[in-house]
Amino acid sequence: MKNSPDRAVLITGASTGIGEACALELDRLGWRVFAGVRNDPAGQRLGRRASARLTPVMLDVTEAEQVAAVAAMLAETLGDRGLFGLVNNAGVAVAGPLEALSLDQLRRQFEVNVVGQVAVTQAVLPLIRRAAGRIVMIGSLNGRLATPYLGPYAASKFALEAITDAWRIELRRWKIGVSIVEPGTVLTPIWDKAVTNTQELTETIPPEMMELYGDDIRAMQELTAKLVARGMSVSRVVRAVLHALTAGRPKTRYPVGIETRLLIAGAPFAPDRFRDRIIRRFIGLD
Numbered sequence: 288m289k290n291s292p293d294r295a296v297l298i299t300g301a302s303t304g305i306g307e308a309c310a311l312e313l314d315r316l317g318w319r320v321f322a323g324v325r326n327d328p329a330g331q332r333l334g335r336r337a338s339a340r341l342t343p344v345m346l347d348v349t350e351a352e353q354v355a356a357v358a359a360m361l362a363e364t365l366g367d368r369g370l371f372g373l374v375n376n377a378g379v380a381v382a383g384p385l386e387a388l389s390l391d392q393l394r395r396q397f398e399v400n401v402v403g404q405v406a407v408t409q410a411v412l413p414l415i416r417r418a419a420g421r422i423v424m425i426g427s428l429n430g431r432l433a434t435p436y437l438g439p440y441a442a443s444k445f446a447l448e449a450i451t452d453a454w455r456i457e458l459r460r461w462k463i464g465v466s467i468v469e470p471g472t473v474l475t476p477i478w479d480k481a482v483t484n485t486q487e488l489t490e491t492i493p494p495e496m497m498e499l500y501g502d503d504i505r506a507m508q509e510l511t512a513k514l515v516a517r518g519m520s521v522s523r524v525v526r527a528v529l530h531a532l533t534a535g536r537p538k539t540r541y542p543v544g545i546e547t548r549l550l551i552a553g554a555p556f557a558p559d560r561f562r563d564r565i566i567r568r569f570i571g572l573d
């Protein structure tokens with residue numbers, strides 16, 4: 288394990304949830320953490336809970352100017368030592384029936400979860416190359432197994448899997464490790480946001496769509512509440528991220544949680560229609 292202090296890591300989306308937990312744990316272990324946030328209060332909140340080493344940086348991954356400014360600041364600050372770690376964690380979840388989805392929402396989903404990750408990675412890759420460092424993507428079980436009413440989110444996480452695979456092979460020559468962490472349901476604010484989004488959706492989608500999908504949306508809301516109630520703690524995801532950053536031979540994929548591992552291992556062997564039936568039953572759609 289290469290857990291030497293003074294290594295630098297950039298974590299996107301560090302205001303809450305998995306990103307925040309990774310930032311605080313890496314800071315505790317002596318890393319020099321640059322934590323991406325989108326407003327000053329979030330940076331101050333994080334700063335109060337961390338050592339003076341931790342630096343909040345203003346980073347909306349969809350804002351090209353902010354991405355360029357953070358890369359320039361890191362180059363200036365870190366110099367020849369470069370950046371050892373990048374944790375591409377920022378993400379949002381767009382939920383709802385695909386038929387009722389506005390294309391702008393779909394674009395936003397990809398803009399944050401896919402294009403944003405590539406933009407940040409491209410910007411800091413010269414610094415990661417200097418350190419022969421590591422890139423860690425935060426994927427999802429939904430990047431291996433698509434579920435209904437989370438179509439846009441699953442599509443973005445499937446895309447992230449493909450990008451991770453391609454990049455891992457392309458960056459091998461410089462000994463840059465590229466891994467993807469694939470958690471199941473984790474207890475974080477993303478679920479409160481999803482509940483608010485679904486509430487907004489039910490208030491804003493056309494009545495004819497509500498007539499078609501209302502029952503399914505309600506079933507999904509109930510299931511989500513149950514899944515979140517038994518969601519895993521962020522510390523399990525943090526452990527996987529730490530391994531990806533520090534192990535002598537990091538894994539390419541880190542499914543997190545026993546159910547996640549079983550589903551990912553079993554899904555390819557189940558015929559599609561059988562799998563569809565199980566998913567519909569599990570959600571309570573049949």
Ligand SMILES: NC(=O)c1ccc[n+]([C@@H]2O[C@H](COP(=O)([O-])OP(=O)(O)OC[C@H]3O[C@@H](n4cnc5c(N)ncnc54)[C@H](OP(=O)(O)O)[C@@H]3O)[C@@H](O)[C@H]2O)c1
Pocket residue numbers: 299300301302303304305306323324325326329346347348349376377378379399403425426427428469470471472473474475476477478480
């Ligand atoms: N929780 C789960 O069950 C679960 C499971 C699998 C994978 N994941 C993945 O884990 C990652 C972190 O999610 P989380 O569960 O920790 O949720 P979270 O607490 O909502 O964290 C999401 C983070 O992303 C940030 N973010 C959103 N849009 C951004 C943008 N345009 N630019 C930069 N940052 C942005 C948020 O910042 P603001 O606070 O400023 O909005 C927040 O810091 C996501 O990629 C998510 O898909 C979560």
